[in-house]
Amino acid sequence: MKPQTSAVLDYMRTHDGITTLEAFLNLGVTRLSARIWDLREEGHEITVTRRRVLRRDGSVATVALYILKEESNV
Secondary structure: OOHHHHHHHHHHHHOOOEOHHHHHHHHOOOOHHHHHHHHHHOOOOEEEEEEEEEOOOOOEEEEEEEEEOOOOOO
16 A cells, blocks of 8 residues: 555544545645545545535635545455
8 A cells, every 4th residue: 555545544544534635734645536546446435525615715615525434344
């Protein structure tokens, strides 16, 4: 497993999910969707939901929140 992929998996196991901004700020990962693809290829079940967030200018943006389904022998 690639170091960034492993870091994303560890983060998702200890948090309620991960967004692109969290991946960048906390892990230095700039291509989260590629790491999610890697994890899915390895058999991890990951769902994506949309979360509305407030921007600094007061407008609303929609971001993806990737959530790791509870593991059972992956």
